[in-house]
Amino acid sequence: MILTTTPNIENFKIVDYxxxxxxxxxxxSYSYKGNKISFKDMFNTSKYYKAYAEGLESLKEQAFQNLKDNALKLGANAVVGIQLDVEPLATSATVLVSITGTAVKVE
Structure with missing residues (x-):
């Protein structure tokens, strides 16, 4: 599956939206692969940012996989115009990753 932030794909023709x-x-935001960062490590800047970054990467991969699965259900072989949004949910330590695009058939 081709995924792109652009509205078209070079050397491919979009035949159906x-x-x-x-x-x-x-x-x-304080966990990665089920391992939570300890309270003590929350105050260690390098460990905190490393755990946060690894957790965010994992969430982005999950969101992209969900995007691809949903596009495949529509019969797509590509997604164009992808936009990624990362939002902390109010009053919690939860991060939401949302990826949106247009499912298309290309040839």
Whole structure:
């Protein structure tokens, strides 16, 4: 599956627009692969940022996989115009990753 932020794909022709697709994933910003950062490590800047970055990467991968799955359900072989949004949910340590694009058939 081709994924791109651009509205078209070089050397490919879009033959059908199938609809808007979204992939989302959320989790606490203090965990990665089920391992939570300790309270003590929250005050260690390098460990905190490393855990946060690894957790965010994992969430983005989950969201992209959900996006691809939803596009495949529509019969797409590409998604164009992808936009990624990362939002902390109010009053919690949870981060939401949302990816949206247009599912298309290309040849």
């Amino acid at each position: 199938l609809g808007i697709v979204t992939g989302t994933a959320y989790n606490t």
